[in-house]
Amino acid sequence: MPTATANTALTGRTYPPTEPYEVGREKIREFAAALGAQAGDGDTAPPTFPIVLSLHVMKHVLDDPDLGFDFARAVHRDQRFESVRPVRAGDRLTVTIEIVSAESVDGNDIVTLRGHLREADGGAPVCTTTSTLVSRKEEAA
Template identity: 70%
Template sequence: MTSTALDRSYTGRVYPPTRPYEVGREKIREFAAAVGGSGGGGGDGLVAPPTFPVVLSMAAERVVADDPGLGFDFSRVLHRDQRFEAVRPVRAGDRLTVTVEVLDAGTVDGNDVLRLRGHVREAAGGALVCTTTSTLVSRRPAGAEGAGS
């Protein structure tokens, strides 16, 4: 999507919830090992580390970034910021969905900036588990003239 300009009208758009993701003990253990921890349950895989929702949120955010109408070039992306606000811990056996909201789609110094919020909820009942906020920057190609340069 390198030839398409970022469509700023996507700001405020909310994407439908993802298919339910079942949190497994082994997935929690693998994630905890990858981030150098043991999970909240002492390594038994029952309680996930607080950043575990990135597994779900990044996949949901990629759907937004790959939306052809948005015009965001993911091949040049830099993940600038990621935040988590937990309502409760993620546990083995949870079935979760993510709804992604485009908080802002804009351009800064010729770089496209996409700020997204993910609402991680229980698949049954919809109770909020965690909110994620991330900022993705698609860097302008070398030598390209950009706004504010």
């Protein structure tokens, strides 16, 4: 019998901003190399670089026992980026994570998280990441 454990009551919960993360040229180069992309001038990050910040925080949210999401059984369903401006070396950024939705469908838990990346000094928006993950139900033995 499928079991759903995601706490749907947490939809809408927002977690406080992280400590500032300073974007370094070497991190940009490493990320570009992992993608097989050119590092360019080393000052401007690839458009998907914000996932470096968001994913770290999202993992902590998904591990929150209050949410009840089994990250060990998770698969990535969707990823979106809405950039206001490019991320650049020297940027100091914070991330605020919001649980957009938490639901169970046919015993599978589906959680959508949105990361709001902002400048640490002044709070101007830089990028929004939206990730949807599915924790697959356990198969009957």
